[in-house]
Amino acid sequence: MSDLEDFDHVFDVVVYAYFLGTWTHDHFSKRNIPSLKSVPFFGSMAPIIFRQKSYPDFILDMYNGLKGHKYGGMYGFMSPIIVLRDPELIKMVTVKDFENFLDRRSLFTEDIEPLFGRGLFSLQGQKWKHMRSTLSPAFTSSKMKNMFVLVSECGVQLSDFLHQCLNDNTMKIQDCKIEKDLFTRYANDVIATTALGIGCDSLKNPQNEFYITGKKMTSFLQISKKILNIKLISDKMSSFFRSLILDTMNIRESKDIVRPDMIHFIMEHCNINRCLQPEWEDDDIIAQALQFYFAGFETVSTLLCFVSNQLAVYPDVQTRLQQEIDQTLQENEGKITYEAVNSMKYLDMVLSETLRMHSPAAAIERKCVKTYTLPTEPAYTLHPGDVICIPVHGLHRDPEYFQDPDKFYPERFSDENKNKIKSFTYFPFGSGPRNCIGNRFALMETKIALVHILSRFSFLVVSRTPIPIQITKKGANMTVDGGFWLGLEERS
Numbered sequence: 001m002s003d004l005e006d007f008d009h010v011f012d013v014v015v016y017a018y019f020l021g022t023w024t025h026d027h028f029s030k031r032n033i034p035s036l037k038s039v040p041f042f043g044s045m046a047p048i049i050f051r052q053k054s055y056p057d058f059i060l061d062m063y064n065g066l067k068g069h070k071y072g073g074m075y076g077f078m079s080p081i082i083v084l085r086d087p088e089l090i091k092m093v094t095v096k097d098f099e100n101f102l103d104r105r106s107l108f109t110e111d112i113e114p115l116f117g118r119g120l121f122s123l124q125g126q127k128w129k130h131m132r133s134t135l136s137p138a139f140t141s142s143k144m145k146n147m148f149v150l151v152s153e154c155g156v157q158l159s160d161f162l163h164q165c166l167n168d169n170t171m172k173i174q175d176c177k178i179e180k181d182l183f184t185r186y187a188n189d190v191i192a193t194t195a196l197g198i199g200c201d202s203l204k205n206p207q208n209e210f211y212i213t214g215k216k217m218t219s220f221l222q223i224s225k226k227i228l229n230i231k232l233i234s235d236k237m238s239s240f241f242r243s244l245i246l247d248t249m250n251i252r253e254s255k256d257i258v259r260p261d262m263i264h265f266i267m268e269h270c271n272i273n274r275c276l277q278p279e280w281e282d283d284d285i286i287a288q289a290l291q292f293y294f295a296g297f298e299t300v301s302t303l304l305c306f307v308s309n310q311l312a313v314y315p316d317v318q319t320r321l322q323q324e325i326d327q328t329l330q331e332n333e334g335k336i337t338y339e340a341v342n343s344m345k346y347l348d349m350v351l352s353e354t355l356r357m358h359s360p361a362a363a364i365e366r367k368c369v370k371t372y373t374l375p376t377e378p379a380y381t382l383h384p385g386d387v388i389c390i391p392v393h394g395l396h397r398d399p400e401y402f403q404d405p406d407k408f409y410p411e412r413f414s415d416e417n418k419n420k421i422k423s424f425t426y427f428p429f430g431s432g433p434r435n436c437i438g439n440r441f442a443l444m445e446t447k448i449a450l451v452h453i454l455s456r457f458s459f460l461v462v463s464r465t466p467i468p469i470q471i472t473k474k475g476a477n478m479t480v481d482g483g484f485w486l487g488l489e490e491r492s
Ligand code: HEM
Pocket: 104, 120, 121, 122, 132, 291, 292, 293, 295, 296, 297, 299, 300, 303, 359, 360, 361, 364, 365, 428, 429, 430, 431, 432, 433, 434, 435, 436, 437, 438, 439, 441, 442, 443
């Protein structure tokens, strides 16, 4: 073959590859819809794939890249995805016309990973509706109140552990650092006791099998993608959780044990033997308990890291919060009760502002299940299977809705100011009937940890504390390279 033929051949291959990698990428331009830049094969995802941006920055750039438009398009590799910017459109999709957008894409298929595919997060259509309405009563205020005691026990374990760290010279510094791992252990213990009925103290016993298996599984979940369509959770891990939950249920049933936790609720409403839904199998029920465990593990520990960091960096906010805690405890004879924690307004404001600036879920999505035309100009018709992305982090940092958006300012959420926040611009727990089912629980759990810690200690900035917080560019994890280091001092 001559050099010229060689060149022709290479040229053909390049043209063919380019065509293959871009053939869907004119979807929006053909329809006159504004869209984000795309590159062959990766679409608009290149900054994430090539680790140029952290996940929240990627979402913020996506939002800002479509400024001036109510919605626009991006490409998730080769698939066109609609990005909504306009609060009215977000309301339409997530609330008013929710029936057309009932689902989100499922990361796990029921047959490949039944324990995850059958969980509430992944369930679709009618099955989701059934399960959601069965589980919703598990999160009412009276159920929260019942679970408060169990969570508060974990709060005591956490603050006692920190006290021991500060006072026991024999403990190694890595056991004591105020880092994500500390809060992951607390979140693990809380959800283990409330969702699965298993009491453990992962702070004192860091190597307990339950924590180690859960952590391993969480990291597998983060790399698992449906596109791979392979089983990433080993049978050993699945059967560990399967038998743990089944054994707990069987022991409770045989010994008539009643405990105010989610597993009791699940047993009451969908008893393993006499299920209200005859078509539900053991795995459908186990999947829900496990789902709560995994949904509450990473998100809550991430929120605790962010809020502790902000309190150390803004000592005036921390002092005001400690004053509120001290005063409330004084009025309650030193007892940390459900009512006392819920009465703390400043605590709620601090958490709301932390969730605005550093939402553990930077974006949410919906999948179209019935053809729908966006009621705006230019009109765009979505078909079943089409995906919508709602860039939560972009709205939370938009100066049009939150003045000086990069400033940590809990006053935005005072009684006086919070009503001024435009509807559908703030949703750290998602929006509409498919929002986070555990949101009250998550807030209660976070508040309990903070009240237990701040009544005895203060967070301090140390040389390794990340200021400002820079989320890692390595993957979609909301962590900081090098860690969320903080100091701690006992209050006098
Ligand atoms: C700070 C902590 C948490 C944050 C920021 C958070 C955030 C979210 C978000 C944004 C969604 C998607 C909502 C949507 O698409 O509109 C979600 C869904 C969900 N969350 Fe949470 N979550 C947290 C803690 C929890 C906890 C503690 C639990 C369980 C006890 C939980 C259980 C769930 C479940 C089961 C879903 C799926 C709901 C459904 O599809 O019906 N989450 N969460």
